[in-house]
Structure formats: C-alpha cells, structure tokens
Amino acid sequence: xxxxxxxxxxxxxxxxxxxxxxxxxxxxxxxxxxxxxxxxxxxxxxxxxxxxxxxxxxxxxxxxxxxxxxxxxxxxxxxxxxxxxxxxxxxxxxxxxxxxxxxxxxxxxxxxxxxxxxxxxxxxxxxxxxxxxxxxxxxxxxxxxxxxxxxxxxxxxxxxxxxxxxxxxxxxxxxxxxxxxxxxxxxxxxxxxxxxxxxxxxxxxxxxxxxxxxxxxxxxxxxxxxxxxxxxxxxxxxxxxxxxxxxxxxxxxxxxxxxxxxxxxxxxxxxxxxxxxxxxxxxxxxxxxxxxxxxxxxxxxxxxxxxxxxxxxxxxxxxxxxxxxxxxxxxxxxxxxxxxxxxxxxxxxxxxxxxxxx
Numbered sequence: 122x123x124x125x126x127x128x129x130x131x132x133x134x135x136x137x138x139x140x141x142x143x144x145x146x147x148x149x150x151x152x153x154x155x156x157x158x159x160x161x162x163x164x165x166x167x168x169x170x171x172x173x174x175x176x177x178x179x180x181x182x183x184x185x186x187x188x189x190x191x192x193x194x195x196x197x198x199x200x201x202x203x204x205x206x207x208x209x210x211x212x213x214x215x216x217x218x219x220x221x222x223x224x225x226x227x228x229x230x231x232x233x234x235x236x237x238x239x240x241x242x243x244x245x246x247x248x249x250x251x252x253x254x255x256x257x258x259x260x261x262x263x264x265x266x267x268x269x270x271x272x273x274x275x276x277x278x279x280x281x282x283x284x285x286x287x288x289x290x291x292x293x294x295x296x297x298x299x300x301x302x303x304x305x306x307x308x309x310x311x312x313x314x315x316x317x318x319x320x321x322x323x324x325x326x327x328x329x330x331x332x333x334x335x336x337x338x339x340x341x342x343x344x345x346x347x348x349x350x351x352x353x354x355x356x357x358x359x360x361x362x363x364x365x366x367x368x369x370x371x372x373x374x375x376x377x378x379x380x381x382x383x384x385x386x387x388x389x390x391x392x393x394x395x396x397x398x399x400x401x402x403x404x405x406x407x408x409x410x411x412x413x414x415x416x417x418x419x420x421x422x423x424x425x426x427x428x429x430x431x432x433x434x435x436x437x438x439x440x441x442x443x444x445x446x447x448x449x450x451x452x453x454x455x456x457x458x459x460x461x462x463x464x465x466x467x468x469x470x471x472x473x474x475x476x477x478x479x
Contacts, residue, residue: 152339153179153202158211160197160363171197173363174211179341180307184334186354187343188450190462193364195343197237199310202234229257232301238293242286245278246296250303257304271299274332274357276325285433290323295329298319308339316351327352345462347450357450361458375448378456381406382422384429386415387442398432411455413441420442 144382160172172194181186187195200206202213212219218226240249250268259267272278275295285293294314301309315323323346330353334340344350350357352373358368367374370406381404391410399417400408404425406418419425422445433440454462 122476150180151178153180153215156211157214158213159209161209168257175365177358182337182339183355184340184342184353186350186357187360188350188357189360190345196312196361199343200310203231203310204228230307232306232309234298234301234311234314238297240285240293240297246272247286249280250300253300254303268301271303272470275299275329277309282437289302293320295320295324298329302333308384309333310341312343347470348452351450359454359457368455374453377453378448381418381420382421382445383448383452384417384422384426385444386440388413388415388440392436392438395432395436395438402428
C-alpha cells in the first residue's frame with residue numbers, strides 16, 4: 122500500500138505518547154489509509170491490546186467488510202476511525218483528514234450506524250430523521266425533501282408519522298441506517314447492522330446497503346456473519362485478537378485453503394489407521410481432526426466420498442454425520458485461526474471501571 126507520510130511531533134492527551142501524523146493526497150484511489158494503528162487498554166496490572174498494529178487501505182466507493190468474532194477488535198477500530206477513541210500509536214487518514222489532528226472535519230464527512238440502536242422510539246420516523254438532520258447541520262431548506270427521500274429509500278414512506286415503537290426490528294434498523302446517510306456522507310460505517318434480525322429483515326437491510334453504495338458512498342461494514350460479507354462486500358478483512366490476518370477479494374480468500382470440496386465426518390472415536398489410508402488416496406489434499414470432526418479437502422468430493430465411507434466400515438468405526446460442500450469464508454477463517462468465527466473465545470477489549478484507555 123502507499124504509505125502515509127509521517128511527520129514529527131507528539132499529539133494526543135498523554136505527553137508521553139508519540140503518534141505519527143499523516144499527509145494524504147485528496148484524490149487518491151483510497152479513501153481510508155490506516156498505518157500501524159494500535160489501541161491498548163490499561164488498568165493496574167491488566168493490559169488488553171484491542172487493535173494490534175493494523176495497516177490497510179479502503180478504496181473509494183467499495184463496500185469493505187471487517188469480519189471477526191465478538192471482541193476481535195472490529196468495533197474498537199471503527200471507534201478510532203470515527204474519532205471516538207484516541208489510538209495508542211499509529212495513525213489513520215479518512216479522506217484528507219488525520220483522525221487525531223482533524224476529528225471535527227472527519228465527523229462532517231462520515232455517517233455512523235452503531236451496533237446498539239439509538240433511535241427515540243417515542244418519536245415518529247420523520248421526527249427521528251429531522252432531529253438528527255439538524256444535529257448534523259442539514260440545511261433547513263432541503264431537510265424536509267431529504268427526509269422524505271430517505272423514508273422512500275427505506276420503504277417507510279407510508280409510516281413516516283408513526284412512532285418508531287410500532288416498528289419491527291428490521292424497520293428500525295433500516296431507519297437507523299438511512300438516518301446516518303442524511304447528510305450525504307462520503308463514508309458510512311455500519312457496525313453489525315443486522316445483528317438480532319430475522320432472515321427476511323436481514324435481506325431487506327442488505328438491499329438497502331446495496332442501494333446506498335450505488336450512490337458512490339464508501340461503506341465500512343463490520344459483521345460476524347459470513348453470508349453477509351459474501352453477499353455485500355467487494356473486499357473482506359479478517360480480524361482476530363486485534364490483528365489483521367487476511368485481506369482480499371472473496372475469490373482470493375477462498376484460495377488460501379486447499380482447492381476442492383470439503384468433506385466433514387463426525388465421529389465418537391477415531392482409528393489412526395483410517396487417517397493413514399485416507400491420506401494415501403489420490404484425490405485427497407489434506408486431512409485434519411477438529412474435535413470430533415474429520416475435515417477432508419478433496420479434489421472431487423463426490424467421487425472420493427464412497428471410498429472414505431468404505432474405509433470407516435473396514436475399521437468398524439461408526440460415523441455420526443457426513444457433509445460435503447465447497448469452501449466458504451467460514452472455512453477460510455477456520456484455516457487461518459483454528460476456530461470458528463462464533464467460538465466466542467475473545468472478550469470485548471474495554472478498560473475496567475476507572476481505567477485509563479491508552
């Protein structure tokens with residue numbers, strides 16, 4: 122990536138903190154440039170590195186996916202990019218502005234839809250948009266038409282003057298997303314936009330996100346739903362334990378694991394003889410055990426599966442389940458980290474009560 126130019130000097134609230142400052146080219150193909158960004162929370166003897174030396178770029182106009190388990194550092198990274206948190210070290214440029222030197226400028230060109238709802242359910246949909254529009258200084262002469270335009274975009278025009286408390290979860294989420302878009306931001310940050318929604322509502326939100334992107338808005342999407350990232354994102358970054366572990370387009374990410382189909386066989390007990398025989402088969406790429414599952418990568422899964430079943434029968438080892446499929450993003454994540462995306466092994470990196478974030 123093209124690196125931001127570091128300038129000397131110290132910024133931030135802690136005089137001992139040395140934070141680089143970047144200079145950017147306004148018309149660059151990238152709209153966000155992140156350079157060795159780190160966020161550490163410290164409290165007494167406890168230190169948690171929420172974001173660990175992350176460097177990457179986001180291209181103008183793309184939908185960029187940040188994937189990782191809960192507590193992997195996605196939201197902390199977003200909070201730094203949206204100027205809500207001060208980095209411990211490193212820097213980032215949002216369009217032509219540095220996150221440390223020009224937070225007010227950045228807030229004027231971004232929209233943010235947080236993970237937790239901030240709608241006033243006692244107000245109508247129109248009133249929620251009007252209140253937020255005034256907060257972000259949308260001109261009064263165009264505010265009414267802009268509100269009606271966004272309600273139409275969210276398919277909520279017929280409910281403009283109904284209280285939000287009467288809305289379904291999906292309707293509330295769509296309203297919250299267009300609210301963040303009311304001032305035509307260059308960049309829209311969506312933090313887990315479909316969490317807790319039913320499948321139908323999730324698909325409606327997906328359609329809305331795609332519509333917003335058609336308006337040439339760059340969208341940063343954090344999610345732990347693989348299907349969401351596959352459906353929406355131009356490029357996808359995997360984040361785990363605060364670190365960036367992979368970033369590429371979907372097709373290239375899937376090539377990180379051996380090509381071919383994936384066969385999963387469940388078992389209660391395993392015989393080493395089975396593993397030896399299967400590894401010797403011509404169409405087998407790899408064989409590994411994950412708990413009580415045998416994961417086999419094969420060049421032609423449907424052809425080799427009967428042979429694998431015959432091996433289990435030969436060694437009198439029963440199979441509790443069998444499945445065969447093409448590689449998915451979930452498989453890529455397992456390949457890179459050794460665990461499923463929703464294993465829940467990470468905890469949110471937050472300072473303890475009274476602690477000082479660094």
